[in-house]
Amino acid sequence: MVAIKVGIIGGTGLKDIELFIMEEEQQxxxxxxxxSSPLTCGKMHGIDCVLLSRHGKKHNIMPSxxxxxxxxxxxxMVGCTHIIVTTACGSLREExxxxxxxxxxxxxxxxxxxxxxxxxxxxxxxxxxxHIPMQKPFNEEVRKILMESCxxxxxxxxxxxxxxxxxxPRFSTYAESQLFRQWGASIINMTTVxxxxxxxxxxxMYAALALVTDYDCWKNDCEAVNVEDVMKTLTKxxxxxxxxxxxxxxxxxxxxxxxxxxxxxxxxSTAVM
Ligand code: ADE
Numbered sequence: 001m002v003a004i005k006v007g008i009i010g011g012t013g014l015k016d017i018e019l020f021i022m023e024e025e026q027q028x029x030x031x032x033x034x035x036s037s038p039l040t041c042g043k044m045h046g047i048d049c050v051l052l053s054r055h056g057k058k059h060n061i062m063p064s065x066x067x068x069x070x071x072x073x074x075x076x077m078v079g080c081t082h083i084i085v086t087t088a089c090g091s092l093r094e095e096x097x098x099x100x101x102x103x104x105x106x107x108x109x110x111x112x113x114x115x116x117x118x119x120x121x122x123x124x125x126x127x128x129x130x131h132i133p134m135q136k137p138f139n140e141e142v143r144k145i146l147m148e149s150c151x152x153x154x155x156x157x158x159x160x161x162x163x164x165x166x167x168x169p170r171f172s173t174y175a176e177s178q179l180f181r182q183w184g185a186s187i188i189n190m191t192t193v194x195x196x197x198x199x200x201x202x203x204x205m206y207a208a209l210a211l212v213t214d215y216d217c218w219k220n221d222c223e224a225v226n227v228e229d230v231m232k233t234l235t236k237x238x239x240x241x242x243x244x245x246x247x248x249x250x251x252x253x254x255x256x257x258x259x260x261x262x263x264x265x266x267x268x269s270t271a272v273m
Pocket of ligand 1: 230
């Protein structure tokens with residue numbers, strides 16, 4: 001069996017997981033620049049794991065300034081086969097309530113100024129042009145494991161959902177929020193794109209645990225999203241997210257991933273012209 005390694009990208013509020021795996025810290029540099037944080041390496045349930053803080057250890061990197069290419073490339077450099085991430089998000093649906101989790105299966109890209117390919121045609125970029133298929137951006141097997149893990153931990157979760165990723169750092173207007181609902185998006189955040197795209201480009205299986213913190217601003221009977229409420233809800237749910245990730249890694253350890261790893265690599269290599 002091929003050795004597996006799970007990269008965990010902790011979004012806003014998720015520093016706590018370090019408690020589980022801190023064994024060694026690696027300060028890496030990549031051809032695309034430095035990742036947002038040092039990599040915290042160690043083991044969970046006998047599996048090699050690596051933690052990266054998307055917004056930096058001090059949470060001082062705003063979404064548009066996250067070096068997504070360096071983050072994903074750094075995880076590739078240390079041999080990650082899987083990436084599980086958390087992402088704080090607003091709900092665009094009545095039934096998706098703050099405190100719930102959504103296991104994303106689709107995205108809509110509403111970002112405006114991000115480097116979303118390793119094959120950008122600039123000096124230092126990977127050579128060629130990459131047309132990565134994106135019909136199913138999130139790995140189905142890892143998604144299933146996240147669902148199982150949510151069940152084991154009695155977490156209220158939604159089996160699928162479409163994320164609309166906005167550029168930020170501002171939140172949406174009422175008109176935008178209504179538009180995104182009409183487009184069929186389930187939740188809104190600022191980081192899924194280009195993170196998931198880059199993971200696919202480089203052949204790493206990726207799945208996301210979207211942590212619902214608010215109702216954005218489309219709903220007339222509650223207050224519009226604000227930072228204080230987002231942080232309050234996140235703080236309440238960090239332990240739950242850590243538990244879900246921990247159980248997911250236990251479940252990942254039980255499975256033979258050889259075919260999945262091979263398939264992900266093949267898709268990424270055949271996408272390059
Ligand atoms: N992150 C958490 N809540 C959000 C929202 N309503 N819009 C964008 N990003 C978010």
